[in-house]
Amino acid sequence: MPREFYSRDTATVARALLGCELVHQTDDDLRVGRIVEVEAYLGAHDLAAHSSKGLTPRTATMFGPPGHAYVYLIYGLHHCMNVVTEPEGHGAAVLIRALAPVGPLPGRTAGPGLLCKAMGIDRRHNGLDLLGETLYLRAGPAVRPSQVVSRPRIGVDYAGAWARRLLRFYLKGEPDVSRP
């Protein structure tokens, strides 16, 4: 997808990412999954977003230019992958929460930590430009707007009213959605 795809409004990008294919060219093979679940983190004003803590070494990627990968380690065990959105400096991103495998993948992909493990994505990919050759997104089968379900985001109860915003999106009936 071109840079302008990512620089738009974050909730719009989140919905548009559903159905897109995430591709990782590893040293050994090509791993592909179709995005079926995402969450939008709107920016520094969004109390559920890491960027609400301000510009720190960790959040620098989030405040960087759109179309880059923001990958971090959570609970000391699992990696989560995001796509940076909006113009540089905004601090917004979309968390990829679940994939439907396209071709064989080692392990399950229903959940942000699981999909990173199956796709071979980790902290080394943080800051990587998604318009490159190794990790990128491409258009997938068309998605009807009526297939998109909106729900509150998961695991952000600390964020008060922001936790109740409908910023999690997934494809209706997809078996790989982490929490239907």
Place this chain on the structure above:
DNA sequence: AGGATGATATCC
């Protein structure tokens, strides 16, 4: 319901 397991932010 609870434990694993390490980076990060936020205090001293």
Place this chain on the structure above:
DNA sequence: GATATCATCCTC
């Protein structure tokens, strides 16, 4: 330098 807190997953 210590400590509380995680945008999770697995097992009981």
